[in-house]
Amino acid sequence: MVTFLHYMLASAFLFSIGLAIALTKRSAIVALMGVELMLNAANINLVAFNMKNPSLADGHVFAIFVIVIAAAEVCVALALIIKLFQYFKSVDLHQLNQLKEK
Amino acid sequence: MNFIVFITLLGCISPLLGMFLIQLIGKSALVDKIGTTLIGVSIVCHLFVFSNVWGGEPIVLSIDWLKIGQHQFNVDFKWDALTSILLSMVSVISLFVHVFSSSYMQGDPSLKRYYSLLGLFTFSMFGVLISDHLIFLYLFWELVGFCSYMLIGFWREKQLAISAAKKAFVVNRIGDAGFMVALVALYSQFNTLSLSEIQSQFAVSELHVHLLMIAGVGVTLAAMGKSAQIPFAVWLPDAMQGPTPVSALIHAATMVAAGIYLLVRCYFFLPEEILLCIALVGGVTAFVAAFAALTQYDIKRILAFSTISQLGYMMLSIGVGDPSSSVYHLITHAFFKAGLFLGAGAVIHSMHQVSCDICKGFDPQDIRWMGNLRKYMPKTFIGFSICLAGLAGVPFTTGFLSKDAILTTVLARGLEDGGIWIFIMILGFSAAALTSFYCLRMFYHVFLKDLGIANHKVCKDCLVLPKEVNSKMYLPVMILGFCTLWFTMVINPFETSHSWLQDGIGVPQIDHHQHHTLAVILSVSMLIVGLGVAYFIFILGKGIAFKKSFKTSTLYKLSYNFFYLNELYKFGAKSLIKTGEGLDKIPHADEYFVNSAIVTSEFVRGFDDKVVDFFVKVFAVGNVVIGHVLAWFDKDIVDGCVKLFTRFMQLLGDVFRKPQGERSQSMIAWSVILLAIILGILI
Numbered sequence: 215m216v217t218f219l220h221y222m223l224a225s226a227f228l229f230s231i232g233l234a235i236a237l238t239k240r241s242a243i244v245a246l247m248g249v250e251l252m253l254n255a256a257n258i259n260l261v262a263f264n265m266k267n268p269s270l271a272d273g274h275v276f277a278i279f280v281i282v283i284a285a286a287e288v289c290v291a292l293a294l295i296i297k298l299f300q301y302f303k304s305v306d307l308h309q310l311n312q313l314k315e316k
Numbered sequence: 317m318n319f320i321v322f323i324t325l326l327g328c329i330s331p332l333l334g335m336f337l338i339q340l341i342g343k344s345a346l347v348d349k350i351g352t353t354l355i356g357v358s359i360v361c362h363l364f365v366f367s368n369v370w371g372g373e374p375i376v377l378s379i380d381w382l383k384i385g386q387h388q389f390n391v392d393f394k395w396d397a398l399t400s401i402l403l404s405m406v407s408v409i410s411l412f413v414h415v416f417s418s419s420y421m422q423g424d425p426s427l428k429r430y431y432s433l434l435g436l437f438t439f440s441m442f443g444v445l446i447s448d449h450l451i452f453l454y455l456f457w458e459l460v461g462f463c464s465y466m467l468i469g470f471w472r473e474k475q476l477a478i479s480a481a482k483k484a485f486v487v488n489r490i491g492d493a494g495f496m497v498a499l500v501a502l503y504s505q506f507n508t509l510s511l512s513e514i515q516s517q518f519a520v521s522e523l524h525v526h527l528l529m530i531a532g533v534g535v536t537l538a539a540m541g542k543s544a545q546i547p548f549a550v551w552l553p554d555a556m557q558g559p560t561p562v563s564a565l566i567h568a569a570t571m572v573a574a575g576i577y578l579l580v581r582c583y584f585f586l587p588e589e590i591l592l593c594i595a596l597v598g599g600v601t602a603f604v605a606a607f608a609a610l611t612q613y614d615i616k617r618i619l620a621f622s623t624i625s626q627l628g629y630m631m632l633s634i635g636v637g638d639p640s641s642s643v644y645h646l647i648t649h650a651f652f653k654a655g656l657f658l659g660a661g662a663v664i665h666s667m668h669q670v671s672c673d674i675c676k677g678f679d680p681q682d683i684r685w686m687g688n689l690r691k692y693m694p695k696t697f698i699g700f701s702i703c704l705a706g707l708a709g710v711p712f713t714t715g716f717l718s719k720d721a722i723l724t725t726v727l728a729r730g731l732e733d734g735g736i737w738i739f740i741m742i743l744g745f746s747a748a749a750l751t752s753f754y755c756l757r758m759f760y761h762v763f764l765k766d767l768g769i770a771n772h773k774v775c776k777d778c779l780v781l782p783k784e785v786n787s788k789m790y791l792p793v794m795i796l797g798f799c800t801l802w803f804t805m806v807i808n809p810f811e812t813s814h815s816w817l818q819d820g821i822g823v824p825q826i827d828h829h830q831h832h833t834l835a836v837i838l839s840v841s842m843l844i845v846g847l848g849v850a851y852f853i854f855i856l857g858k859g860i861a862f863k864k865s866f867k868t869s870t871l872y873k874l875s876y877n878f879f880y881l882n883e884l885y886k887f888g889a890k891s892l893i894k895t896g897e898g899l900d901k902i903p904h905a906d907e908y909f910v911n912s913a914i915v916t917s918e919f920v921r922g923f924d925d926k927v928v929d930f931f932v933k934v935f936a937v938g939n940v941v942i943g944h945v946l947a948w949f950d951k952d953i954v955d956g957c958v959k960l961f962t963r964f965m966q967l968l969g970d971v972f973r974k975p976q977g978e979r980s981q982s983m984i985a986w987s988v989i990l991l992a993i994i995l996g997i998l999i
Contacts, residue, residue, distance in 0.1 A: 237985050245981070307980055 221262035229255035242295045242305040246288065253284045320368060324375055324395050327361025327403065328442040330354045331410070335435035344427050348418035351431040355414050355438065358407040366400040370820055374399075376448070376512075392510045394448035398643065398821045402445050402577065405647050409569035409654045410438040412792035416658045417561040419788035420665060430470060434565070437463035441570040445577065450499055450509040453581075457495065457542070457574060461488045464571045468558040480554035487551040491541015491575075498534025501527045511581060518585055525587070532590035535582045536597075543575030543627045546601040550881050552624055556616040560664060563616060564657030567623040568650040576630045576646050580639040580823055592736070595635020599743035602628030606750035608878040610757070614681045615660045618758050621878070622707055623653060625747060632744055633722040636729040636737075639823045641721040647817065648714035648805070652706035655796030659700035662789045663762060666693060666782040670769055675778070678769065683761035685768040692782045697763055699793035706800040708755035709748060709843055712809050713800050716839075721818070723748065724835035731831065745842050752846030760854040810836060 228251055235248025257277045264273020299305050334354030338347050369375060374396035381391045414434060421430055440463055443456030469481025499509060505527045506514045544552035556563050566572065602625050609621035626649050633642035667680035678685060690697040706715030723744055730741030770779055784790065802809040805817060852858050866872055877883065
């Protein structure tokens with residue numbers, strides 16, 4: 215039987231993995247993927263909390279908003295990453311350490 | 317620079333120019349003409365200056381020279397009446413010497429050097445005369461000494477000439493040391509060495525008697541050296557080793573006159589005691605030198621001793637307080653002594669031609685070989701004998717006038733002050749008798765008796781009779797003889813003082829009219845005594861037995877050897893050296909002292925080695941050790957603390973620096989951690 219606790223654990227697990235990816239991976243795209251994982255963990259949380267109190271659809275609505283915002287964010291982030299790649303010829307986050315032009 | 321100063325300078329520099337010209341052109345045919353011409357220029361200039369200065373204002377030339385600290389030294393030259401008359405006298409004598417030399421020195425290989433030195437000699441004498449600043453006077457004084465050294469030793473191949481030159485130089489140096497001391501003493505007293513300034517200060521300022529005394533002694537010593545007074549007289553008879561015209565220049569105008577001139581210039585500050593010394597030295601010199609001249613056979617040597625004697629008169633005159641008579645005698649003496657030396661040169665010159673190779677022992681300067689020259693050389697004879705009369709002090713000559721001027725003062729002083737002055741007076745008068753004696757003796761030997769060389773057994777056969785010398789040689793002698801006649805000085809031949817010369821030169825003179833007649837009578841009687849004895853002995857030929865016995869007597873030896881003064885000095889020097897050597901050889905009486913000194917020094921050395929050095933070493937090692945410890949402490953402890961602190965600060969910095977950037981991901985990580993912490997606190 216899948217209980218509320220399992221959802222929480224899966225969400226936390228997913229969030230941790232996403233955080234780990236976002237923190238440790240060098241590639242900006244992979245880090246972005248980590249961020250998406252964390253967002254998804256948040257979505258799971260939202261939906262699971264909504265399941266505890268089904269009279270309100272707030273959780274679902276929030277989850278949908280988050281997905282929409284995540285999609286938009288990915289668009290913006292990917293565009294940024296492409297721009298960064300054009301400028302630095304790399305998407306290695308360790309090399310993207312300056313804001314000013316050389 | 318105005319015209320008159322230009323002329324005065326030209327007059328003084330022209331002999332120097334001559335020297336340079338001679339060195340530049342260097343053709344021996346022209347050398348004497350250049351020298352003589354430039355001396356002629358000098359005479360004209362000096363006579364011009366003389367006519368301006370005589371009875372007028374002196375010409376003064378003062379140029380800044382150098383400044384040492386606050387001490388300003390000027391180049392001071394002054395042409396007053398005394399200077400200008402002496403300048404004219406020196407240049408005239410020098411001209412005659414030049415003219416005479418052009419014939420006398422003909423064919424000498426180093427004529428160039430000779431004429432250059434004559435020019436330089438004359439120039440340096442001019443320098444002595446015009447210098448008002450004592451340092452310049454000293455410089456020219458030394459230059460005069462140097463030139464005389466070069467000229468006396470002119471014939472370098474002659475050993476005698478070289479040693480005579482050295483002697484003259486060294487003896488003069490002794491006097492010059494006195495001059496140096498006098499300069500220092502005067503400077504410390506007056507703070508200046510300009511004679512005019514000293515004179516102006518002398519009247520007003522408070523004076524230090526001892527310093528003046530020292531200065532007086534120094535100046536007197538210098539004058540005694542240059543003017544060959546008795547302790548220093550030994551150089552002058554030897555100085556005749558130089559060419560005869562040079563002797564004329566030295567004896568008449570330049571070298572020996574410098575000493576008298578210096579004393580006359582410095583007369584105003586000489587204390588009474590110094591004047592007495594000067595008078596004593598002068599009197600003794602006059603007498604002793606005249607006595608030495610009695611027995612000489614070398615014609616130049618007789619003249620040399622007579623010069624010393626006459627210089628003694630000049631000193632005597634300064635000593636009794638009548639420098640004007642001294643200058644008077646200096647000038648008249650210059651003329652007749654120059655004439656005598658040039659005449660002697662002419663005689664020697666023609667005697668040289670008499671000699672031939674087989675005449676062994678022939679000496680052209682020895683009066684015993686001469687005789688009857690009045691027949692062979694009548695023109696020289698006239699000039700020479702007038703000059704000789706001047707030297708003897710025969711009336712109607714200037715020599716009579718000036719010598720009587722001196723003797724009158726001496727007599728007055730002797731009669732008024734008594735005591736030692738009477739002794740000095742007696743010396744002066746008896747020297748006059750001796751002078752007339754040796755003059756007549758020389759006159760007899762040279763001009764009257766039969767030709768000495770003709771009596772010689774060997775030389776009789778090859779004899780060439782002496783001839784009259786050429787006009788370049790006899791004319792100077794005759795002109796100088798003419799200048800010795802009385803009317804060049806005064807109208808009345810028996811008026812001994814207040815000649816135009818004495819009245820004009822501007823040094824103090826004393827009035828001694830009351831003793832005048834007595835002095836003239838006394839000096840004439842002295843002259844007559846001297847001449848009479850000489851006449852009796854030589855011309856009449858009486859007293860031959862006395863003459864013979866005299867020749868073996870001590871007095872004769874004393875006179876001939878000039879009182880053994882040379883030998884005395886030699887003996888003194890030798891005994892000094894011997895004493896020194898002897899002292900070296902004496903076994904040391906102070907050996908104990910030396911040994912104990914050695915032992916003491918050994919002990920001290922050991923103490924130094926063992927004790928002092930030990931402490932020094934311990935101290936040094938300790939220092940090094942402490943140094944190392946300190947270095948370690950500094951490096952490890954002090955620096956360690958500092959480093960620790962910096963490390964800590966670095967870490968602290970890192971704590972704040974790291975989260976702020978470096979990597980975007982670490983920023984995220986930190987924010988996550990902080991978020992977690994905040995959440996932890998909130999929940």
